[in-house]
Amino acid sequence: MSKKRIAVVMVMGMVVISGLGMGGWMYHEQLQMTGVAWAMDWSPAMDCSGCHSGQVASQKDKKLLSNVHAEKGVTCLDCHEKNAMETQHKAALAGAPVTKLKMDKKTCFNCHIAKNKHANYEDVAKLTADFGEHFNPHDAHVGRLECRACHHMHKESQNKCSECHTGRTWPWKRVP
Numbered sequence: 001m002s003k004k005r006i007a008v009v010m011v012m013g014m015v016v017i018s019g020l021g022m023g024g025w026m027y028h029e030q031l032q033m034t035g036v037a038w039a040m041d042w043s044p045a046m047d048c049s050g051c052h053s054g055q056v057a058s059q060k061d062k063k064l065l066s067n068v069h070a071e072k073g074v075t076c077l078d079c080h081e082k083n084a085m086e087t088q089h090k091a092a093l094a095g096a097p098v099t100k101l102k103m104d105k106k107t108c109f110n111c112h113i114a115k116n117k118h119a120n121y122e123d124v125a126k127l128t129a130d131f132g133e134h135f136n137p138h139d140a141h142v143g144r145l146e147c148r149a150c151h152h153m154h155k156e157s158q159n160k161c162s163e164c165h166t167g168r169t170w171p172w173k174r175v176p
């Protein structure tokens, strides 16, 4: 049994236990054995907190960007596209190895374009022009990094620049 397989079985074990413990949880009824791993249907209507309590809790944490979005009514599935989620969960819950999430900057632009705000990298760079020509985090010598290299949702953001320029700090005051 691979480590990932074991982890999935453990996740599913926890689901079964909490499912038996809480009246509202009917998921265990949908569970069925397929070989060594549990398989179940996933639906976008499910309560995400059953399996992703950390990410759901992040919506209330003012130190996290997830909170900024939740306060404006942005839901989990606004960022994590429904159809992709369906495919991924079917595979994950059947015990397949899970690829680590790598959210493309297109997803970020998608939404911010609709709002006609920071529509592309040039526009984003304008927002932080006050950092100065060479120190603008959105327009520096490292090129156009994926947004998630610095801005995280469910954990504290990090500044990639400081990884190499250890003696320097960049302000991080306006957004979490």
Ligand code: HEC
Residues within 6 Å of the ligand: 008, 011, 015, 043, 044, 045, 046, 047, 048, 049, 050, 051, 052, 076, 077, 080, 085, 088, 089, 092, 093, 098, 099, 100, 101, 102
């Ligand atoms: C029955 C448990 C269960 C429920 C309910 C559930 N998920 Fe998941 N989810 C998983 C498992 C298992 C994985 C794969 C392991 C991991 O990445 O944690 C996963 C992975 C993910 C990932 C990461 C995918 C990747 O590429 O790394 C996202 C995003 C996600 N779920 C979103 C959601 C959202 C949004 C909901 C609510 C609509 C939800 N999940 C409900 C079990 C669940």
Ligand code: HEC
Residues within 6 Å of the ligand: 048, 049, 052, 055, 056, 059, 066, 069, 070, 074, 075, 076, 077, 078, 079, 080, 101, 102, 103, 148, 151, 152, 153, 154, 155
């Ligand atoms: C504004 C966009 C956005 C929203 C809203 C959002 N996420 Fe995420 N999510 C991300 C990004 C970006 C990542 C990649 C990891 C990172 O950089 O924090 C991620 C990663 C994840 C992962 C993979 C594990 C991890 O933490 O890296 C899971 C599971 C997940 N999200 C579930 C959820 C659930 C459940 C909700 C609703 C409570 C939600 N997300 C809301 C953008 C979002």
Ligand code: HEC
Residues within 6 Å of the ligand: 065, 068, 069, 072, 074, 078, 079, 103, 105, 107, 108, 109, 110, 111, 112, 115, 117, 147, 148, 151, 175
């Ligand atoms: C479904 C729409 C949606 C998606 C997708 C989305 N955002 Fe946002 N984002 C918002 C909204 C709404 C706000 C609240 C601020 C506002 O009203 O402009 C916001 C605020 C922010 C802020 C705080 C600064 C500000 O303008 O207030 C940052 C930083 C941010 N988003 C980065 C990201 C990144 C990085 C991603 C991709 C991982 C992303 N967003 C994906 C809708 C979205």
Ligand code: HEC
Residues within 6 Å of the ligand: 105, 108, 109, 118, 120, 121, 124, 127, 128, 137, 138, 145, 146, 147, 148, 149, 150, 151, 159, 160, 161, 170, 171, 172, 173, 174, 175, 176
């Ligand atoms: C090299 C790290 C890094 C990358 C990559 C990055 N950002 Fe930023 N971003 C920052 C820093 C640093 C700030 C300023 C934080 C502060 O002052 O609180 C910021 C601020 C912002 C703001 C708020 C600007 C304001 O003050 O109104 C938005 C919106 C934003 N980023 C969006 C994005 C988007 C969208 C992407 C991807 C296209 C992205 N960022 C990529 C580091 C980064």
Ligand code: HEC
Residues within 6 Å of the ligand: 134, 135, 136, 137, 138, 140, 141, 142, 160, 161, 162, 163, 164, 165
């Ligand atoms: C992979 C490592 C790495 C990362 C990440 C990185 N730099 Fe650099 N940077 C360097 C190196 C190496 C030099 C050239 C040697 C020097 O002058 O320190 C340099 C030089 C610079 C210079 C000109 C010299 C100086 O110190 O005034 C500026 C400005 C700068 N980087 C800004 C940034 C900003 C802003 C970021 C984040 C968006 C960033 N760097 C991220 C490695 C990095």
